[in-house]
Amino acid sequence: MDEREPNWEWYRSFLQVLETGSLSAAGRLLGLTQPTIGRHIQSLEAALGLTLFTRSFDGYSPTEAAHELRPYALELAATTAAFRRVASGYGSGVRGAVRVTASEVIGVEVLPPILTALRHAYPELTIELVLSNKADDLLRREADIAVRMFRPVQEALVAKRIGAIEVGLHAHERYLAQHGVPASMNELSRHTMIGFDQETAFLRSVVEKNKAYMRSGFAFRANSDLAQLAAIRAGFGIGACQSPLAARDGRLVRVLPGAFSLTLDTWVAMHEDLRGSARCAVTFAALASGLKAYIHGTLPER
Template sequence: MHDQHGPSAEMTALASLDWSLLRAFAAVMRHGSLSSAARALDLTQPTLGRQIRTLEEALGEALFDRVPSGLRANARALALLSQAEALDQAAAELSAGLMGNPDAPSGTVRLSSSEIIGTRVLVPILGGLAMEHPEIEIELSISNFQENLLRRDADIAVRLDPPDQDDVIAQRVGEIEVGMFASRAYLRRHGVPSSLADLARHRLVGPDRDKRTMTNILARRGMDFLPKIFVFRSDSRLAQEAAVRAGIGIGPIRTFEVEDDPDLVRVLPQGFVERLPVWVMAHPDMRHARRLRVVYDAVVAGFRQRFK
């Protein structure tokens, strides 16, 4: 009878391979390219490429499609990823047990977040985590676009949108308030808008191509015409904030960024109030990988404390 609790045939087959080959495979999948994975493993790119080819020969099938931009994981690679990462993590935990505290979580955890939240909220949380768990290595992908957790583009993500994949683990950890702000210099030159409709005569700062959040906010207020008159457009939240500070125009800023800032003035504080829910999400493997659980719990606790 098949033991449902024993290792799978794929896991057994992978375990019989050279550990370095599995480590190479997991690194390429995690980093997305040979060059990035080689830097992470402190190997040359040709050496890592040879290890991937050796692994494919041992398995008797290709794991990556060779495309002009590099390697692209095929369906077989995606199917094997969780088993390979489990073995890679087991090796890391064995090493930690031999070299130090066997109970210490160790290994790499990849997180994804937007630039403002990532740099101003998430990194300070990770700073405390690093002191408590120095064996855990952190990769932080800063992007305003959502990465696919089930495809393992990231292990953990912090987002302002609710989960759109049924299998991910997700917790709502607070709210971020968004308001419209202007510099004092701008208001001296152009005056203070008296109503939401009055914004149409002002110079506005907003997104370029990524119009999801801001356009939705304005549309709910009957102001979907405003994106057409943005005089400064950028998908970088930092650039938008800098443009507002420079007096270019009025723009949306998360209020926690500018608390007690004497150079910025919130306009229409009663007419324009938007609260965005903050979600922390993780790949389902988080339940079984201690390093992921430790990081996930720290991020959830940190955000709840910050935006309680």
């Protein structure tokens, strides 16, 4: 084993080769040459005394050691990014980078006007937006602030409940003009349905209460909520959509409101250590205020 302390650049190259399976692809993503990436991997292997990749017919294949080291390298990446964000916030006034994570629909359809107003108020603020339906770990600083559709349970987090977003079945008026409006949940079997592809614990609970809304009955399936929303807007069929979002478009009509209604409990959360951060405090407040306006139908459209 080489006694040199591994350079962070080596870990970064290691993660990209893990993700892409190729030196050249990793180099393109990092803005480095293929030989440079190769030297980083060789140096890291020498420093650790391990073989991290084997050359295979389709690229670089990670060894068992590489797979086991991956979560630690990811933690290093998250810590390094958080280090730079915190450092960027020092100076006079509100400035620096804030990393926000939210679901696809909230991030694309709801947050843009909120973040635009925030940027106008604080022009030295930089926003990093992570679109993910997975709960990024605030405790490991993968994000500074999270918009979540469930109550955070970690004690080290500052969390504020915003309210409940209602979700109902909606269809484009063009689809309903052609196929009629269902009078009951049972009639959905005669309609073109839009829904999820991969089932989650939350969706399983929805299906248990609404047997007419299940994967086998969907003519359009997608693991992206944005793709499902696009299909509803295109007139493909009937699907689940956030009611405040549908209310912005007069062409989207809610069907069976008394029979199908879900609620998404909405929270904004951040690590308690960020209470004293001006950049995070103003962002947290803006998100909380903007999301409340969205729920009540008073948020400007994007």
